[in-house]
Amino acid sequence: MALFNRTKREINAKIVYFGPSFAGKTTSLQFIHRKLKPDHRGAIKTMGGQKDRMLFFDFMPPELGEVNGFRVRFHLYTVQGEVTSPSTWKTVLKGADGVVFVADASGERVSAAGENLQRLREYLQSYGQEFQDVPIVLQCSKSDLPGALTPEEMAKHLDAAGMAAVRASAKTGEGVLQALSSVVKQVLKRLREQEPEEETLDGQEDAGTVAPSVSLDQTEEQEGAVPAVSADTLASPVAGAIAAPVGTVGEPDLAIAGPAEMTPDGRCCVPLAIRCGERERRYVLTVFLTAEDHHDN
Template sequence: MALLNSAKREINAKIVFFGAPCSGKSSLLRFIHGKLKQEFRGPLKTAGGSQERLFFFDVMPPELGEVNGNRVRFHLYTVHGEVADPATWKMVLKGADGVIFVADASPDGFAATRRSLEDLREIFRGYGQDISTLPFEMVCNKSDLPDAVSADDLRCELGVDATALPCSAVTGEGILSALSRVVKSVLRNLRDRQSSHCGGVEGLTEDVEETRDDAVVAQPPGHGLAFDRSCVSLQEPVSPVGAPQLSLVGTPTVNGGVCRMTLAVRAGDRESRYTLTVALDPEPTDG
């Protein structure tokens, strides 16, 4: 679900590219990232292990307009490689505002594509949702292959009640069109929600703290935990930012046998501060 950052006057919305392993999800995301103007998109980031890695970045092109005076920042995600733990996809899909399903149009890709679509539907059923209620597009990657299955045939065989676009991570066919359609649908949903609340954005979850670009998965696998109040982006996994550094802020104070000091924990470009309170007991002396 899109989240509102009142301090920055931004709405953060999440779009996930979902599909079978080797369907080309991460290649599509790389293509999109390379086509967008640098001043309107963040860096392409990765997180995770060698077997499955999260790819994500954010984009806020000015032509999208605003929703009740708030700019809309879109966060795009996918998982690369074999996903051994289903909780990984559950984590990434939780709170998604739109989904682009990547079907494999190669002759040998149908079975894996069918399984991945069933997995997608099952994950959303677990959240009490149906993908038919979300902005949803199906792209048939590898359509540039000479023996590729047609997009219409794939859509019919899979029983997808949505348009299927031929797509190629090599030529770029269909990728930006599918993304544009989902983005417009998400914006339409946000504006409809605005209208239903008399021009406000009360229908959005709000947090006025600073947005952390790499803190979009608010919970570990299962995701039933509460959000960190400093996180107002889209429930994405936290990206490694290097070893944290601890430093003392200001001068410790001593009052009534209690010492108080402020500690700063810095990791990358993020900093959190904590107050450490220590009771001082006099050391016993001989005699």
């Protein structure tokens, strides 16, 4: 769920690129980042150990204007490569405002897409989010390969007839911005219908900045519609920042802000986020691990 930062007058919305391993999630985020102007985005960052590494960045294109008096900053997340622990995806999906489901449309891996879509349903439900209530766009990756299914065929195969589906190729960039544009518009529409509660901070934390090399339809620049992201927002590469989810109001709330990392010298570094009302501080808990001596009695 989106985080309303009253101090900065910002809404932080989280979009997760989810799907089977090696379907094009990481490549998609890298392509988007390359198309953004440095002054509208942050740096691409990674977090995690040798396995299950999160990739993320954020952007705030000025052309989107304001939502109920708040500027909107989008945070894009994904997990690179083969994910070994379901808890990694659960952590990344917590507080998601929208999802781009990246599926390999080439014939051989269509079944993997179905399995992962079911996992997505389960992960969202574990956080009390109904699958049908979350803006989700189907990005049919590798559509440029011979024998690839069309977006319509993919949607039918996945039993996702009502889901927006886009033909894409993360390698060439075809459809990647279109998929992002589609989910951004859906998220903005929901935010415009949502009234921020008094002193409420729900969802994810603040982060870096990035802007999509996306063009939201020019024809929708009317009152209440989603403004277009102009060509001025697009550019060359740079990177973005992001943050982890959580948030309650009132008493201080302590949460783990990401996966722990082990250093070669035996330290365990755990990122933490402490929130109280609209204030948040980030810390890193560092623990030195040593083997316990065992003595025979």
